[in-house]
Amino acid sequence: MADGELPDNPARPVAVDVAGWPPSLADFAEPARSAVPPEVWDFINGGSGTETTLTANRTALDRVAVLPRVLTGVDRPRTEASLLDRPQAMPVAVAPMAYQRLVHPDGEPALAAAAGAAGVPYVASTLSSTPIEEVAAAGDQVWFQLYWLRDRGMVADLLDRAQAAGCSALMVTVDVPVLGRRLRDVRNGFALPPHVTTANLPGGRDDLAHQGTPGVSAVPSGAVFAPALGWADLEWLRGRTPLPLLVKGVLDPRDAVRAAEIGVDAVVVSNHGGRQLDGAPATATVLPEVVAAVGNGCEVLLDSGVRGGVDVLRALALGAAGVLVGRPMLWALAAGGRAGAEAALALLAAELRDALALTGCADPAEARHLRTMTGS
Amino acid sequence: MADGELPDNPARPVAVDVAGWPPSLADFAEPARSAVPPEVWDFINGGSGTETTLTANRTALDRVAVLPRVLTGVDRPRTEASLLDRPQAMPVAVAPMAYQRLVHPDGEPALAAAAGAAGVPYVASTLSSTPIEEVAAAGDQVWFQLYWLRDRGMVADLLDRAQAAGCSALMVTVDVPVLGRRLRDVRNGFALPPHVTTANLPGGRDDLAHQGTPGVSAVPSGAVFAPALGWADLEWLRGRTPLPLLVKGVLDPRDAVRAAEIGVDAVVVSNHGGRQLDGAPATATVLPEVVAAVGNGCEVLLDSGVRGGVDVLRALALGAAGVLVGRPMLWALAAGGRAGAEAALALLAAELRDALALTGCADPAEARHLRTMTGS
């Protein structure tokens, strides 16, 4: 510590609230709710079944107490961390989420651009309402999320397009052999509005959305998507692309170990935000076991329920290399387009920096040495 | 997985909602509530005492998290499973429930027919409001549930009638030495309406229902039913019938072991839906211990609180061979007669298929290898 000086304080909170944005990520929910139709709100925020898992994700994170260290001499923590061996502004990526034009006309390009400005990866969904080429052009580090199609030729095509568009990693989602039963959507009779299409797939909305029943027309039909994905398919994929490969939707430690053995670069501990198996465990509950089982085999990320910098800290302290943040980014996009999303990511970075400062950590890597306790 | 094809997707959700039925079993409750008088609603849905056990059944099931497996290569899971060594469309039977004409004029035959159409057993209650002969004729696999009468001759008569009517298994209920204190019924002064009788018993309603006090007149009088059932009686019963024998209402593992030693084919871990001893444990709580204690001695089924396919999955993952589903079937019967009940069973099968798909299981038997965690 410099003695006798009064420099500008680099550790003071980023004054994102000054610009009129909400003071926490969770506070973006209300303006978002006002900005979108009720059935879109439900589509974004709902879970499957009785939403037991959706609720458990938050309960489990809230129960993770982190023990701060003090007097560590850290001045201004760095939020930078590596994901997939590449430096990031913070150990966070924007989670893959379908049909972002549902919440804002600027859709995926706006959110990708915000992520790029914030220095974090944006994961582009197969079910994007904007073609991957446009999304990749708008962002900086864009990762491509793959839903496996029945037609392996289409899988290869999507891969080739994503790589050609400059995507820098591939994330294959493995927890959607069938769609979870999202009762809000069924009750609302939710269907994609005409201006939102499945832009990455041949025929877009026309081929897919119209064949569904109310409440499921916004999701891929089984006629195109493949439920029977197996380890051999993952091995094929591993051999097919030179890109870093992440597997999203792993909860059982044995599956995480097997994925690492196949050579994936990271597994994402995820229950799809409580949208697939209602009754799956909270991700914060299983994370420590997955981390222990995988060891140095690959990176472990956490997904589902992250709502702020303290949650990132919790995940790090439980052993994750980083997190995906999903719904709050849609809230921010809905509330303010690209500017809203940039504000939300700046806020998340500021929250993470504060959380690191308050636990005496110089950077996210140090947070893995913090002790955690479960319960109050 | 076939490469390059776009076949119909066999794993897409059954579109039962299209037909105007509720999208989950729990959602049949509201139309049922509208369809029956309030005191009938309470009679069906209430528990004993302060309903501690009734509530605990759901709490315990909700706390069972199941860890999905991924990338198992399963395309369309089979829901078929065997109960009592006989193949069933799913590991589910319709629980025995009294006086089904209370909720719909078509009563037991309608529900038995729906179960038959769905390929699952229907358990006909001793306290049926339709004679067992008519119920058995309406259904396909009809099992007979036996309340033990003081008059062993009457027990033998009932047995003979059930066998003659074609019932394919016998389920003896052992948790009703006296009736639980169902305070809703007492407060409501609930009594069977004139059109509902105890059709299987000599004299029907006239002999029984009129002698009771308000609130207990809908249940068998101790003058006829035997509280002092013992293991010797069960041995007598085992020797008296060639039918597969199930014992319903077991919670202590020692009793399950003894039942298996006597040669019963299955025990049903049940607290009578929270209607008998208020203060009994939730069935999901004791199930694993019972399964471990019984080993291969007999099958173990679970009852009390099942409200959907995820609950079936939970029971299987905890070691049960299958479940009985009760109240939701009465809701469905009340809401739509046989058609409603068929819709509910189709929905349950679809939910189970999805739950198996989402956990990577090819069939119910594989679900027993899933890991479970208790808590959030």
Added chain:
Amino acid sequence: MADGELPDNPARPVAVDVAGWPPSLADFAEPARSAVPPEVWDFINGGSGTETTLTANRTALDRVAVLPRVLTGVDRPRTEASLLDRPQAMPVAVAPMAYQRLVHPDGEPALAAAAGAAGVPYVASTLSSTPIEEVAAAGDQVWFQLYWLRDRGMVADLLDRAQAAGCSALMVTVDVPVLGRRLRDVRNGFALPPHVTTANLPGGRDDLAHQGTPGVSAVPSGAVFAPALGWADLEWLRGRTPLPLLVKGVLDPRDAVRAAEIGVDAVVVSNHGGRQLDGAPATATVLPEVVAAVGNGCEVLLDSGVRGGVDVLRALALGAAGVLVGRPMLWALAAGGRAGAEAALALLAAELRDALALTGCADPAEARHLRTMTGS
């Protein structure tokens, strides 16, 4: 089981509801609340501090699940049990409670008479609003509860009066060195009305109640009561009376062991119904440890939170010889005088009989062999 007979069913529920009484002990609360002034209601039902312990008593009992046994061949369970080596109609005594004329003009004699009619002990409080002689005359088995006075001569006098009046046991309360902070009474400015006096003490209300501040005038002044009670005093008491001696208000197993060593006949695990130390553990939580520590040294009773026959069963299954039931008896007295109290005790016996029947126990002693689980 007799074969072929249809005798009257001895196990059918006692039809107390027929007579217009509530169907559960808890249901006596509402008529009681209507029958007494709000500040009396609060005085009876309140706890100390933030009522943490008051609430915990119920929570802990509700979490005790008891595993029924089945097929035990029990016809009609006996509720009879011994307390202090003397036979009782059930393992229950009416807890000592002050100033019963607050809730009904007939006061202590009415409740003592009801207990006598029901065949259970009535514990007469030192702070009775009726002299012990009248109470003892009204009841059958009347035990005397002793608050230790600073003046040992007065203690000896009370003892002599109680013995002369025919009291058959002595219960010394040891958890009131000072009065718990009962904030409801303070907020209500509660004071004894003129017609209610401390009838057992010289001068009655005139000497005591007028010297207090609002909210504490209903309780004994420290000027008369002794806070500094010690083990030597208990030894003195043990030597002073030939009556069976109970110590009420023990929570730490070490104190229970010491009391047994001094020769007391029973300890009552009690937190004074949550009215003394707010922050004391629930009695159901500590009971098993006390039972294990005491062994055969003396009987162990449970107090605080008992609201029905299932709670008696829980206490027995946790190892208690019996329970004291308090507030519900005041509710019943308030709601219906002696007749109400008799109805409540008959209901409690019926509830206990049903709970024993539903767990396959022939009598209360067998309930000690039931397994319990904590949690849902």
Added chain:
Amino acid sequence: MADGELPDNPARPVAVDVAGWPPSLADFAEPARSAVPPEVWDFINGGSGTETTLTANRTALDRVAVLPRVLTGVDRPRTEASLLDRPQAMPVAVAPMAYQRLVHPDGEPALAAAAGAAGVPYVASTLSSTPIEEVAAAGDQVWFQLYWLRDRGMVADLLDRAQAAGCSALMVTVDVPVLGRRLRDVRNGFALPPHVTTANLPGGRDDLAHQGTPGVSAVPSGAVFAPALGWADLEWLRGRTPLPLLVKGVLDPRDAVRAAEIGVDAVVVSNHGGRQLDGAPATATVLPEVVAAVGNGCEVLLDSGVRGGVDVLRALALGAAGVLVGRPMLWALAAGGRAGAEAALALLAAELRDALALTGCADPAEARHLRTMTGS
């Protein structure tokens, strides 16, 4: 116990309610809420983030059950205890809290005087709205709380001023490297009103408060405060002052041990009342581990959530030497100035005395031998 006497009862509750003050510390909240503007209420009572830790502090304390001892022969417990090897009227100090003129015009001197009258230390905040010299003059035992400034010369100046003013101990706060995110203040746009200044710092409010953004202007700017405090700084401080030294804001046992090794006299287990890291553990949860780790190395105090004498007892039983009480003292100051604060401290002493009496302890030191249980 004296036989045959009727002396004044020294153990009867202090009749603080007689004077019109609330009957519990928690009850000072409502008059305080009425006495201050809503944004000041929020500033005082809020926590950071979603207030998880704020809530957990109370939940954890409420779950600590203390097992009373009986028949210990204690007449009137002493509340006196030593803190920092000096005798105190009770094992309590008034916690350091900023800007006390926000809640009452008499501010810090009034609260310091009340603490002095009650015989307990008052900890004067660096962020006092009254200069330390005036505060020290108003109180008796005044301890000085130090926020570390970037300018070590200013630290030395503050130290010298505090010592010259007669402060008798130094408490350095180590859990504010940055300010927690107190969303209530941000939402309220809270700023210090003109009459409240940072009286201990050069330039007072003019230099500091106006530079902030809404919601953070009431707290020190990072331009002046030092985030990068390290163990070397603590060693420097230990060598710089002969006063007893306390370190406030320790949660990890390893940090407590290290502080003890450096020679601090006490650590305060604190999460800053839930105002710094939201997600930090409740202090009652980590206290036992800290006590065990530190052994005889230094004293351990507890802070955050204390609301009455039972909480002091809980902390003692968990091994603390004493507690700091914060918000309730601001409530009392707001509600009644110095007189209110004196009433609150008298009440706290009376509550502690009662809690000791009810657990059979002669003094606070004996409470460390009580058993505790967690849960109901």
